[in-house]
Amino acid sequence: MPTGHDAQVRALPVSPSTGALRPLDLHEVRVTGGFWSDFQQLNATVMIRHAEDWMERVGWIGNFDAAVEGRLPADRQGREFADSDVYKLMEAMAWEIGRTGDAELEARFQALVDRIEPVQEEDGYLNTHFGRPGQQPRYSDMEWGHELYCFGHLIQAGVARGRTHGRDRFVEIAIRAADHVCETFGPDGLDTICGHPEIEPALAELARYTGERKYLDQARLFVERRGHGRLGEIWFGPEYFQEDVPVREAEVLRGHAVRALYLAAGAIDVAVETGDEELIGAVTRQMSRTVARRTYLTGGMGAHHEGEAFGDDFELPSDRAYSETCAGVGAAMVGERLLLATGDPVHADLVERVLLNVVATSPSEDGHGFFYTNTLHQREPGTTAATDEVAARAASSLRAPWFAVSCCPTNVARTVASFGTYVATADDDGVQLQQLATAEVRTTLPDGCPVALDVETDYPHDGRVRVTVREDATRPWTLRVRVPGWATAGAVLRVDGEETTVLPGYAEVRRAFRAGDVVELDLPVRARWTWADPRVDAVRGQVAVERGPLVMALESTDLGEDVNLAAVDVEAAPVERDGQVLVRVRTAAPTERDWPFPAEPAHPDTVADAGLVPLVPYHRWGNRGPSTMRVWIPQA
Ligand SMILES: [Zn+2]
Numbered sequence: 001m002p003t004g005h006d007a008q009v010r011a012l013p014v015s016p017s018t019g020a021l022r023p024l025d026l027h028e029v030r031v032t033g034g035f036w037s038d039f040q041q042l043n044a045t046v047m048i049r050h051a052e053d054w055m056e057r058v059g060w061i062g063n064f065d066a067a068v069e070g071r072l073p074a075d076r077q078g079r080e081f082a083d084s085d086v087y088k089l090m091e092a093m094a095w096e097i098g099r100t101g102d103a104e105l106e107a108r109f110q111a112l113v114d115r116i117e118p119v120q121e122e123d124g125y126l127n128t129h130f131g132r133p134g135q136q137p138r139y140s141d142m143e144w145g146h147e148l149y150c151f152g153h154l155i156q157a158g159v160a161r162g163r164t165h166g167r168d169r170f171v172e173i174a175i176r177a178a179d180h181v182c183e184t185f186g187p188d189g190l191d192t193i194c195g196h197p198e199i200e201p202a203l204a205e206l207a208r209y210t211g212e213r214k215y216l217d218q219a220r221l222f223v224e225r226r227g228h229g230r231l232g233e234i235w236f237g238p239e240y241f242q243e244d245v246p247v248r249e250a251e252v253l254r255g256h257a258v259r260a261l262y263l264a265a266g267a268i269d270v271a272v273e274t275g276d277e278e279l280i281g282a283v284t285r286q287m288s289r290t291v292a293r294r295t296y297l298t299g300g301m302g303a304h305h306e307g308e309a310f311g312d313d314f315e316l317p318s319d320r321a322y323s324e325t326c327a328g329v330g331a332a333m334v335g336e337r338l339l340l341a342t343g344d345p346v347h348a349d350l351v352e353r354v355l356l357n358v359v360a361t362s363p364s365e366d367g368h369g370f371f372y373t374n375t376l377h378q379r380e381p382g383t384t385a386a387t388d389e390v391a392a393r394a395a396s397s398l399r400a401p402w403f404a405v406s407c408c409p410t411n412v413a414r415t416v417a418s419f420g421t422y423v424a425t426a427d428d429d430g431v432q433l434q435q436l437a438t439a440e441v442r443t444t445l446p447d448g449c450p451v452a453l454d455v456e457t458d459y460p461h462d463g464r465v466r467v468t469v470r471e472d473a474t475r476p477w478t479l480r481v482r483v484p485g486w487a488t489a490g491a492v493l494r495v496d497g498e499e500t501t502v503l504p505g506y507a508e509v510r511r512a513f514r515a516g517d518v519v520e521l522d523l524p525v526r527a528r529w530t531w532a533d534p535r536v537d538a539v540r541g542q543v544a545v546e547r548g549p550l551v552m553a554l555e556s557t558d559l560g561e562d563v564n565l566a567a568v569d570v571e572a573a574p575v576e577r578d579g580q581v582l583v584r585v586r587t588a589a590p591t592e593r594d595w596p597f598p599a600e601p602a603h604p605d606t607v608a609d610a611g612l613v614p615l616v617p618y619h620r621w622g623n624r625g626p627s628t629m630r631v632w633i634p635q636a
Pocket residue numbers: 324325326327372406407408409411
């Protein structure tokens with residue numbers, strides 16, 4: 001493998017050995033305040049514990065005890081992939097312990113390792129759902145069994161642990177599992193793939209962590225095998241698990257959104273480590289078209305409830321948006337990898353959009369409930385989920401504490417715990433601030449030049465980003481601060497009292513920085529109208545409001561009326577007052593008909609001016625009890 005960056009010991013979920021940019025790790029970036037610090041605090045104090053408690057309660061952690069005690073399959077709880085959520089929880093814990101050194105969390109992590117370790121079999125196999133007397137044989141259901149998917153999450157958790165703590169018992173479990181996968185599915189082994197991609201990015205990252213080429217070769221084998229019809233026919237068709245077209249020949253992401261995104265992430269990892277420009281180009285093109293044609297305003301992906309899948313180009317219905325939280329995590333994974341490979345800040349824009357408007361939407365304000373799907377139009381007020389029951393359906397109308405399939409909460413937890421690794425990148429010429437957050441950035445450029453920056457900002461609520469240099473440079477270097485794609489006018493860079501207008505991309509300052517130097521970026525965080533491409537039929541004639549990077553929503557809690565027939569006056573700009581964004585809304589009473597399609601244009605009978613109505617950031621909707629909500633609002 002090429003060795004540009006030192007990939008082994010860096011505390012990062014994705015640490016390419018080469019590429020345009022090197023990500024700064026958890027030790028180089030400390031998030032110290034503001035939006036993301038609050039979110040990390042909620043994760044550390046509530047969400048991680050919540051997920052752990054629920055998995056004890058529903059028996060998913062207990063499955064490992066049952067395996068040791070010989071009570072399987074009789075006592076097996078949860079779906080076939082339940083082990084994976086325990087591993088995702090452990091990955092979240094590993095990042096959190098790495099971030100804060102929390103001793104109590106470390107003890108809980110060790111207690112989980114104690115319960116998992118004895119379940120691993122002699123040859124490295126580890127799964128509570130397969131292979132015992134009375135259970136299906138190993139690898140007898142590649143379409144739906146999720147065995148390699150579970151290994152993928154185990155390996156990612158192992159890499160997180162190794163990079164934040166060092167090689168220990170848990171890391172060894174993950175490595176033994178990976179060795180087993182390589183032996184079983186290598187060039188001379190079982191010539192097949194898993195119905196749910198995930199092993200691909202995991203093995204590629206393990207190769208980066210250990211320096212062992214065989215894991216990368218296995219990841220590449222899995223990527224290349226897909227798309228040739230190795231898996232059996234299923235109801236959703238081969239597209240569901242990306243078996244319809246080989247990865248390097250596909251033109252767009254399709255099928256099950258989370259599967260497609262995890263596969264894309266793994267394909268980029270393989271391409272970067274093997275210098276496969278063709279493959280990087282293919283995935284970049286697929287992702288560009290997906291963003292241009294198959295992505296919601298929130299960054300959400302997946303328009304179909306059936307198959308949790310991407311729809312056709314421009315098929316983006318608000319009220320049927322699936323937009324799974326995990327697809328948001330997957331989009332951030334892909335965006336971050338493309339950013340590191342290419343250096344193009346447009347990929348960091350996607351990461352920002354999806355983290356703030358999908359990943360941040362999932363948890364409730366108290367951290368005890370989660371959206372699995374993220375609709376952009378709630379037609380009927382939802383029902384408040386019981387706090388002590390598992391929600392049977394993913395498309396729960398309000399946040400629920402836990403789900404029968406509960407992939408999303410732990411995915412949010414591991415992403416939030418590792419958020420610091422999205423903040424900044426470096427190259428030989430300097431440092432780039434990618435995600436705008438209050439943070440301390442401390443690193444060294446390859447020639448030894450020290451970089452110490454304190455970033456202060458109330459972003460995403462305010463557009464002022466103040467960067468203070470804390471150490472003298474030994475030579476000139478370039479500080480770049482990402483100017484998001486939405487900031488098309490009015491962004492200003494201020495250095496030594498001099499102001500320059502900057503455009504989306506990177507705002508740059510190059511000099512031999514001295515301690516005390518201050519660079520300020522002022523982004524035009526103001527409410528603005530957003531329109532849709534007319535080919536997005538579902539929202540034709542409608543507008544949305546965004547404020548900086550945040551998508552806004554109209555919620556019935558603020559309107560006092562059902563929002564379905566609400567319309568906005570777009571002649572007037574959205575108003576900002578006392579920290580609120582307000583728009584002039586008209587409401588209408590519907591006309592009841594026996595047949596909803598009259599021969600004349602259906603004007604509502606009564607239209608009332610509801611005055612200026614506040615909008616809420618989309619990620620905060622549904623926190624004040626059942627409500628209806630819409631992001632796209634008809635123009636009056
Ligand atoms: Zn999910």
